[in-house]
Amino acid sequence: MANIHDIARLSGFSTATVSRVINQQHYVAPSTRAAIQAVIDQLDYVPSTMAQNLSAGKTRTIGVILPHTDHPYFEQLVTGILNAAMAGNYHAVILPSRYDQSLEQDYLEDLRRHAYDGLIFTSHGLGLRTIAKYQKYGPIVVCENPGKIKLAAAYADRTPAYQEAFQWMGSQGYSKIALLLSRPYAQSATSKLTINSYVDVFGKRPSDEMIVYHMRTFEDGYQAGARLVNEHPDFILGNGDDITAGLRQYFVDHHLPIPPLMGQENQLSSRLLQMSTIDHHVTAIGAAALKLALRDDIAQTVIQSDLILR
Incomplete structure (x- = not known):
């Protein structure tokens, strides 16, 4: 050549x-x-584009670490990232992780070798302190509140909306509330926020039999319906509208009374079913994360979640 x-x-x-x-x-x-x-x-x-990028000191590529694609939260988040990347003439490369810490470590090492201009962790298995150590090699953005750890972040302030939702449930007389969550409490910032908000409002932790983990798809929701039907919840909060719609479909298919439901992410399914939801504005968070990944400073963008009652 x-x-x-x-x-x-x-x-x-x-x-x-x-x-x-x-x-x-x-x-x-x-x-x-x-x-x-x-x-x-x-x-x-x-x-050679690669040679030109190396000469300029930029790859114009942002790595997006994604645990899986079959959850509405991550679908909407990636949509926001990709839209912002295209608008800024950048490439966004999806880096599948499955929460595998060794894979995530490899991606951080790739940043160290300047394979990417920055990384976005949509979620993670590694601890935030480990991730933060690699910021000297390029911008790193997380999609959660990093707390006291100095990391760029784009995330939803979920707690006020969760508390408002649980307060509304209590005002309606609901007391046996089931929760559908993605990962166990110790592994997920969102699960912690949800359960902690429940405790703040009701003064106690929900019973273990009223929490169903590993909820990511419509089919997962359907299976959760089969499990919860014998627990007789008087209200169910799902961790995604499509997931909650799957649970609802179990009750429909088995000709059972449908319990009051609330989903999350304000998807088409909740609008069609006139189902209450909590909108975390995830697409906007994705766009904000991409913009932060192009900056040299450590900044944070916080977006307020909204409770939508239907």
Whole structure:
């Protein structure tokens, strides 16, 4: 494959002059530019994008660490990231992790080797302190409140909306409330916020039999319906509208009374079913995360969640 030295040799000009023509810089005589361009065309030379990026010190690529794709939260988050990346003429590369800490460590090492200009952790298995140590190699953004750890972050302030939701449930007389969650309390910031908000309002932790974990899809919700039907909850809060719609479908298919329901993320399913929901504005969070990943400073963007009663 032809390179800049081949062009210089065949054209009779220096590599510096050839470089100015390739990069469309000024200070090259028209006749010189034409002669060099003729050799470029003859050799069918195309400059290496990777080499140009390395020369500029930028890859124009942001790595997006994603545990899985089959949860509405991550679908909407990635949509926001990709939309913002396209608008800024950047590439967003999806890096699947499955919460595997060794994989996440590899991605951090890739940042250290300048494979990406920055990383966005949509969620993580590694501890935040470990992640924060790699900021000296490039911007790192998390999609949760990092607390006292100094990390760039874009996230929803969920607690007021969760508390408002539980207060509303209590005002309606509901006391046997079931929760659908993605991961156990110790592993998930969202699960902690949900359960802690429940405790703040009701003064006690929900019983274990009223919490169903590993909820990510419509089918997961359907299976949760089969489990909860014998617990007789008087209200169910799901961790996604589509997940909650799946639970609802179990009751419909088995000709059972549908308990009052609330989902999250304000998806089409909740609007069609006229189901209450909590909107965390996840697409906006994704867009904010991408913008933070392009900055050199450590900043945070916090978006307020909204309770929508239908």
